[in-house]
Amino acid sequence: MAILHASPTTTSATDDHGVGNIFDSPDGKKYKWVKVVDVDLAVGYVVTPASVDGTEVTADRDGSQLALRGVGVALGTVDISETPYCFVQIAGVVDVFSDGSVAAGEAVVADSATDGLADTMADGEEEQVFGFALEADSGSPVTCAVYLVGCY
DSSP, rough: OOEESSSSTEEEEEEOSSOEEEETTTTEEEEEEEEOOOSOTTTTTEEESSSSTEEEEEOOOOOOOSOOOOOEEEESOOOOOTTEEEEEEEEEEEEBBBOOOTTTEEEEEEEESSSTOEEEEEETTTOOOOEEESSSSBBTTTTTEEEEOOOO
């Protein structure tokens, strides 16, 4: 793994950092350079795998994702028609969009129905956990701080 020297909010029209590469930051967070497919991203969207090699991700919940497990959180706004490459955070604390039902301390998974949201883990979803809520979700839009467990 390399040290991150670019802003983690960077987006690009080209593969500037080697798609699939993982970068460390001095604050203990980890980032992965990926290509986004299917839908645009907002900062805080939860993404799931869209390729078997882990280089493409999606926030789309129409069934195009390969697995429902969250593998990162968007840090930049991505317009896939213009700048489909970006960093997603894969470890450390980050704010995520959520569905309004997350309480502090709960395990979170990618929402199965709504693009980009996190939801509370239900029975049988243990393998989909990508983090733990550090606070109850609130606000408009609804968000909460989540500790990502290392989604790589």
